Structures are given as C-alpha cells and as structure tokens.
Amino acid sequence: xxxxxxxxxxxxxxxxxxxxxxxxxxxxxxxxxxxxxxxxxxxxxxxxxxxxxxxxxxxxxxxxxxxxxxxxxxxxxxxxxxxxxxxxxxxxxxxxxxxxxxxxxxxxxxxxxxxxxxxxxxxxxxxxxxxxxxxxxxxxxxxxxxxxxxxxxxxxxxxxxxxxxxxxxxxxxxxxxxxxxxxxxxxxxxxxxxxxxxxxxxxxxxxxxxxxxxxxxxxxxxxxxxxxxxxxxxxxxxxxxxxxxxxxxxxxxxxxxxxxxxxxxxxxxxxxxxxxxxxxxxxxxxxxxxxxxxxxxxxxxxxxxxxxxxxxxxxxxxxxxxxxxxxxxxxxxxxxxxxxxxxxxxxxxxxxxxxxxxxxxxxxxxxxxxxxxxxxxxxxxxxxxxxxxxxxxxxxxxxxxxxxxxxxxxxxxxxxxxxxxxxxxxxxxxxxxxxxxxxxxxxxxxxxxxxxxxxxxxxxxxxxxxxxxxxxxxxx
Numbered sequence: 001x002x003x004x005x006x007x008x009x010x011x012x013x014x015x016x017x018x019x020x021x022x023x024x025x026x027x028x029x030x031x032x033x034x035x036x037x038x039x040x041x042x043x044x045x046x047x048x049x050x051x052x053x054x055x056x057x058x059x060x061x062x063x064x065x066x067x068x069x070x071x072x073x074x075x076x077x078x079x080x081x082x083x084x085x086x087x088x089x090x091x092x093x094x095x096x097x098x099x100x101x102x103x104x105x106x107x108x109x110x111x112x113x114x115x116x117x118x119x120x121x122x123x124x125x126x127x128x129x130x131x132x133x134x135x136x137x138x139x140x141x142x143x144x145x146x147x148x149x150x151x152x153x154x155x156x157x158x159x160x161x162x163x164x165x166x167x168x169x170x171x172x173x174x175x176x177x178x179x180x181x182x183x184x185x186x187x188x189x190x191x192x193x194x195x196x197x198x199x200x201x202x203x204x205x206x207x208x209x210x211x212x213x214x215x216x217x218x219x220x221x222x223x224x225x226x227x228x229x230x231x232x233x234x235x236x237x238x239x240x241x242x243x244x245x246x247x248x249x250x251x252x253x254x255x256x257x258x259x260x261x262x263x264x265x266x267x268x269x270x271x272x273x274x275x276x277x278x279x280x281x282x283x284x285x286x287x288x289x290x291x292x293x294x295x296x297x298x299x300x301x302x303x304x305x306x307x308x309x310x311x312x313x314x315x316x317x318x319x320x321x322x323x324x325x326x327x328x329x330x331x332x333x334x335x336x337x338x339x340x341x342x343x344x345x346x347x348x349x350x351x352x353x354x355x356x357x358x359x360x361x362x363x364x365x366x367x368x369x370x371x372x373x374x375x376x377x378x379x380x381x382x383x384x385x386x387x388x389x390x391x392x393x394x395x396x397x398x399x400x401x402x403x404x405x406x407x408x409x410x411x412x413x414x415x416x417x418x419x420x421x422x423x424x425x426x427x428x429x430x431x432x433x434x435x436x437x438x439x440x441x442x443x444x445x446x447x448x449x450x451x452x453x454x455x456x457x458x459x460x461x462x463x464x465x466x467x468x469x470x471x472x473x474x475x476x
Contacts, residue, residue, distance in 0.1 A: 008045055008141075008142040008145065009140050009141055009142035009143075011041065011045060012045070012141040012142060012145065012169045012170065012173075013141060015038050015041060015042065015169050015195075016110075016141070016167055016168075016169050018035075018038065018474040019035060019038060019166070019167045019169070019193065019194075019195060019474075020167050021473065021474065021476075022035060022193045022470065022473050022474050023166065023167065023192045023193050025473045026449055027446040027447060027448070027449030028193060028446060028447075028469070028470070028473055029192060029193075030191050030192070030446060031191065031192075031193065031214065031442070031443060031446050032187065032188075032191050032192060032193070032194060032211060032214050032215070033193050033194075033197075033214070033218060033443075033466070033470065034193070034194060034195075034196070034197025034198045034218060034220070035193060035195065035197075035198070035470055035474060036198040036467055036470075037471060037474070038169075038195060038474065039172060039195060039196060039197070039198040039199050040198070042169055042172045042173040042195065042199070043172075043173070043175070043176075043199060043200060045145070045173045046149075046173040046174055046175065046176050047176065049145070049146075049149050049173075050149075050176055050178055066156055066158065067101065067104075067155045067156035067157050067158055068100070068101035068102060068103055068104045068132075068155065068157065068158060069093055069100070069101075069103040069104070069157060069158050069159045069160075069161065070103065070104045070105070070106060070152065070155055070157035070159070070160055070161070070180070071086055071089070071090075071103055071104070071105045071106070071126070071128065071161045071163055072105075072106050072108065072148075072160065072161070072162050072163065072164060072171045072174075073086065073105065073106075073107050073108070073126075073163040073164060073171075074107070074108050074109070074110055074111060074163075074164045074165035074168040074171065075107060075109065075111060075165065076107060076118050076122050076123065076125070076126065077122065077125075077252075078118075078119065078121060078122045078125070078312045079250075079252060079282075079283050079284065079311075079312045079313065080251075080252055080283070080336070080338075080339075081227075081336055081337060081338030081339060082163070082188070083122065083125045083126055084125050084229070084338060085163065085186065085207075085227070085338060086105065086125075086126040086127060086128070086163055087125050087126055087127035088127070088227075088228050088229070088230075088410070088413060089103075089127070089161060089186070089417070090102075090103050090126065090127030090128055091127055091230075091410065091414075092228075092410070092413055092414035092417045092418075093417070095411075095414040096414055096417065096418040096421070100158070101158075102128070102129060102132060103127075103128055103132070103161075104128065104132045104133075104134075104155055104157075105126055105128040105132065105133045105134070106133075106134045106135075106136065106148060106151060106152075107133070107134065107135040107136065108136050108144055108148060108164065108168055108170040108171050109135055109136050109137065109144065110141060110144065110165075110167075110168045110169070110170045110171075111165070111167075111168075117135060118135075121312075121314065124314075125314075134151055136148060136170075141169065141170055144170050145170050145173055145174070148170060148171075148174055149174055149179075152174060152179050152180075153179075157179065157180045158180070158182075159180055159181075159182045159183070159184065159421070160174075160175065160179065160180040160182070160183040160184070161183075161184050161186060162175070162183065162184065162185045162186060162196060162202075163186050164195070164196065165188070166188060166192050166193060166194035166195060167194075167195065168195065169195055171195075171196070172195045172196045172199060175196070175199045175201070175202060177201060182203065182421075183199075183201065183202055183203065184202075184203045184204075184205055184420075185197070185199070185202050185203070185204050185205065186205050186207070187204055187205060187206045187207070187211060187215065187222070191334065193470075197215065197218070197220055198220070203221075203223070203420075204220060204221065204222040204223070205222070205223055205225050205420065205426070206222045206223070206224055206225070207224075207225055207226070207227045207337060208224075208227075208337055209224060209429045209431070209432070209435055210435060210438075210439070212224045212426075212429065212432070212435075213432065213435035213436045213438065213439040214439045214442075214443070216432075216436055216439075217436055217439045217440050217443065217461070217463075218463060218466065219463045222426075223420050223425065223426030223427075224426040224427040224428075224429055225413070225416055225417060225420060225426055225427065226407055226408055226412075226413070226416070226427055227337055227338050227341045227408060227413075228341060228408050228409065228410045228412070228413035229316075229317075229338060229341045229342040229345050229408070229410070230315075230345070230410060231345060231404075231409060231410055232315065232317035232318060232345055232346060234347075235321065235346060235347040235348075235397065235401070236321055237321055237324060238390070238394070239326045239390050239393040239394060239397070240326060240388070240390050240393070241324045242277065242278070242324055244275055244276050244277030244278070244388070245275040245277040245326050245327060245384065245387065245388045246277050246278045246279075246280065246323060246324050246325050246326050246327075247271055247275065247277070247278075247279045247280070247325065247326070247327050247328070247329045247351075247384075248279065248280040248281070248282060248319075248320055248323065248325040248327075248328055248329065248348075249279070249280070249281050249282065249283075249328070249329045249330070249331055250281075250282040250283055250313075250316055250328075250331070250336060250339045250342075251282075251283045251331035251336055251339070252283045252284045252285075262332070262353075262377065263292070263296075264289075264293075264331075264332075265289065265292035265293040265295070265296040266296045267332075267377070267380070268281075268293055268296060268297070268307065269293075269296035269297055269299060269300040269302060270300070270377050270380060270381065271329065271380070271384065272297065272300065272302045272306050272307070273300040273301075273302055274380075274381045274384045274385065275384050275388065277306070277326075278306045278307075278308060278323075279306065279307055279308070279329070280308045280309075280310060280319075280320075280323045280325060281307070281308070281309050281310065282310045282312075282313055282316065282319055283310075283311070283312070284311055284312070285309065290309070293307060308323065310323075315342075316339060316342040316343065316346070317342055317343075317345055317346035317348075320343070320346050320348050321346065325348055326348075326349070326387075326393055327348070327349050327350075327351055327372075327384075327387055327393070328343045328348045328349065328350050328351065329351050330350065330351065330352040330353065332352075332353035333353060333355065335352055335353070340352075341404065341408045343400065344400045344401065344403050344404035344408060345401070345404045345408070346400075347397045347398070347400050347401040347404075348397065348400060349371070349372065349387065349393055349396035349397055349400060350371045350372065350400060351371070351372040351373070351374065351383060351387070352371060352372070352373055352374075353373075353374060353375070354373050354374075354375055355375070356375075371396075371400075372387060372396075440461045443461060443466060444461055447465070447466070447469060
C-alpha cells in the first residue's frame with residue numbers, strides 16, 4: 001500500500017490519532033505494546049521519501065555512515081528521567097569510544113511543545129552540546145519529516161538512537177537502512193502503546209525487566225539495559241537531622257493524575273500527620289494539585305509550611321541531601337524508574353507502593369534490599385513510625401548504595417551499552433521466564449477488559465489474538 005507524497009501530512013496525522021486512540025482504549029491503554037500496521041505504514045512513507053535517491057545510495061558518500069551518533073527525541077523536559085536518560089547515553093558513548101564524534105540531537109517537536117528553544121538548563125540534561133541540537137520547526141508533521149530526513153542525510157549518522165515519545169510518527173518514519181546501519185529504540189517505560197517496536201531492523205532496548213518481558217511476549221527481541229544515574233559520591237549527611245522524619249517525592253504533575261484509590265494529596269496529609277515532620281515535593285505541580293494538597297493538610301490540621309515544593313532540580317541526590325531527606329516516598333501508582341536509581345545512588349532509604357498482596361519474586365536480585373513497601377494507609381503509617389529510627393535508616397541507606405554500586409553504577413551502564421553496540425546480549429534477568437508469564441497474565445487481563453468492545457479473549461494467549469485486538473482498536 002503506497003501513501004501519496006501529497007498526502008503524507010494527512011497520513012502522519014491520521015496514524016498519530018489512531019495511536020492516541022489506542023493509548024486511550026480501556027484495557028490496552030496501560031500496555032507498552034506496538035502496532036505492527038502503523039509501523040509498516042510509517043516505513044512505507046520513509047521508503048517513498050528515499051525513492052528518488054535509492055539508485056545512487058550505494059555509491060554516494062552522502063549516505064556513508066561516518067558521522068556522529070544521532071539521538072532523536074520528541075521533546076525535552078527540565079525534570080524527570082526521559083531527558084536525563086539521553087545524558088546517560090551521551091556520557092556512556094563518550095566512555096566507550098572517546099575518539100568518536102560527539103552525538104547530535106534532533107528534536108522532532110511533533111507535539112509542538114517547543115516553539116522556541118528550551119532553556120539551557122534543560123538542554124544541558126541531554127549531555128549534548130547546544131550547538132549540536134536541532135529543534136525542527138516545520139508547521140506540520142510532513143514538514144518536520146522532510147526536515148528530519150534532510151538533516152540526517154547531512155549528518156550521515158553512524159548510529160541512530162530513538163528516544164521518541166510513543167505517539168511520535170515522525171521519528172519512526174526515518175528508520176531506514178540507508179540512513180543508519182544500526183538503529184536502537186530506547187523504549188520508554190511509560191506503560192502505553194508505542195510506535196516503533198515493529199520497525200524492520202530496529203534493535204529494542206528496554207530499561208526495566210518487566211518492560212523487556214512485555215516486549216518479548218509480543219514476539220519481539222529486546223535487550224535489557226539497567227538504568228543508571230551519575231554517581232554523586234558518598235552521602236554527606238546522617239539521618240533525622242531535624243529530629244522528625246523528612247520525606248520527599250519526585251515527579252511532575254502527570255505522575256499523580258491517575259484515578260487511584262489513594263490520592264497523592266490525601267496521602268501527603270497522612271504522611272505529615274504521622275511523622276510530624278516535613279515533606280518535600282520535587283517537580284512541577286499544577287495549581288489545582290497544590291490547592292488539593294493544601295485542603296488535605298488543613299483537614300489533618302497540618303501546617304502548610306511543612307510541605308516544601310521544589311519545582312525542578314539538576315540533581316535529585318543533591319536536592320535530597322540539601323533538604324535532609326530521611327526517606328524517599330516514590331510516586332504512585334507508577335514510580336519513576338530513573339528517579340529510583342538516583343535515590344539508590346544518594347543512599348536514601350526508599351518507600352514504594354505495591355498493589356500486590358505479596359511480592360511476586362521474594363528473592364528478586366534486581367530489587368534492592370532494604371526498601372520499604374506500603375499497600376494501604378494503615379500500612380504506610382506503620383512503616384513511617386518504624387522508619388523513624390536512626391539505626392534502621394542508616395542500615396537501609398547502606399543497602400541502597402550497595403544496590404546502586406552492584407547494578408546501576410554508570411561504569412556498569414557504559415560497559416553493558418558497549419556490549420549491546422557490539423551485538424552481544426543484554427543484562428541476563430534471572431527471573432525472565434517468570435516475568436514473561438506475569439506479562440502474559442497481565443496482557444490477558446487487560447485484553448478481557450478491552451475484549452467486550454473488540455474481540456473476545458481466547459482461553460490461551462496468542463500473538464495473533466493480541467494483534468487482531470490492536471487492529472480493531474485502531475480501526476474504531
């Protein structure tokens with residue numbers, strides 16, 4: 001099926017809207033699944049752009065991959081793991097091949113979030129020099145696709161690394177063998193459907209064990225690359241410096257928008273009522289969220305001054321230390337994967353939420369020893385009271401740092417990335433078989449939620465059933 005050049009814009013917009021529809025389909029909206037037909041159509045558009053050049057590709061220096069590594073992203077953020085992850089890759093690549101050209105970054109701006117260049121503090125998080133960052137400014141998706149292709153032809157990338165948002169069609173259409181011999185898709189752990197997973201020749205990198213499992217049950221190859229964060233050094237402070245417990249959470253407003261049985265604002269009230277200490281929120285919050293937190297604190301007779309808001313930070317570890325944080329309270333129901341690694345590096349005890357009545361893997365080597373877990377407000381209160389102990393906090397702090405050194409240190413990340421670039425296997429998850437069983441169970445459960453309007457769930461999982469359900473969701 002060909003897509004006429006004159007209708008590229010309509011096709012790209014239609015595909016994006018279909019993907020966004022898939023991302024809001026009940027049942028499927030919480031699964032990091034791919035869309036085979038959508039990726040195939042994006043590849044067709046890319047092939048057509050190259051159609052008048054293919055005849056001279058083999059002999060043309062224009063396409064010889066002797067340029068820099070190129071990162072492609074949809075947008076950049078002043079906080080959170082997405083943009084910082086590019087910085088982790090940039091530093092690792094410099095360590096792996098110090099003689100190579102510095103990477104180049106192209107921001108597709110497909111959601112038009114950057115009408116102007118983002119602040120220097122934001123671009124610095126990418127690890128890419130400002131003069132090597134391009135932000136596409138075309139008025140339509142088709143214009144930005146043209147600009148992206150033209151720029152890649154000028155750069156002649158050695159390798160492509162996709163850090164695109166799941167609903168960005170522009171970044172995926174340029175994945176062609178003539179543009180780069182190797183293309184790596186750094187798969188977001190956003191738990192939503194995404195473009196790119198089914199692109200021919202793509203090499204998928206997942207950054208959490210559960211994400212790898214879900215990718216693999218779709219019949220796709222994926223390599224696990226455990227996340228990292230820069231080593232901030234030894235923890236410079238002790239615990240309970242202010243006598244009462246200081247807790248902290250990091251995350252932008254969207255981390256707390258889900259309809260969960262425990263609201264974030266009300267939970268902050270429970271925390272401060274229990275600890276009689278302080279809670280630091282690091283990251284942007286909308287005005288209505290700040291208002292809800294104020295209401296929740298007043299209902300608990302908690303002074304608003306005990307809630308400290310830090311809109312952004314260049315280093316989560318440093319900010320936790322500056323505010324004397326004793327216990328990190330993870331965002332919920334979805335925590336921040338990279339934020340957790342930064343907390344481990346800072347040697348700060350970690351308190352996470354779990355919806356499970358018990359843990360699936362009691363001896364999971366990839367879960368740091370020493371973390372706390374809560375499942376209800378009653379359990380949260382009990383954990384906070386038991387954690388208000390210098391000896392316990394110190395012991396847990398040491399375990400956090402050991403987990404960072406053994407699993408997530410930046411030197412390990414660079415070595416593992418180097419292996420992937422050489423075609424070697426990713427990190428070997430000792431629980432991969434059980435995680436894949438859990439992934440199938442989760443897909444079947446979500447499929448039952450979506451099946452009433454799409455296609456009945458079969459007695460056993462099959463990739464064909466999943467793909468048929470995705471097709472029906474995108475068509476509807």
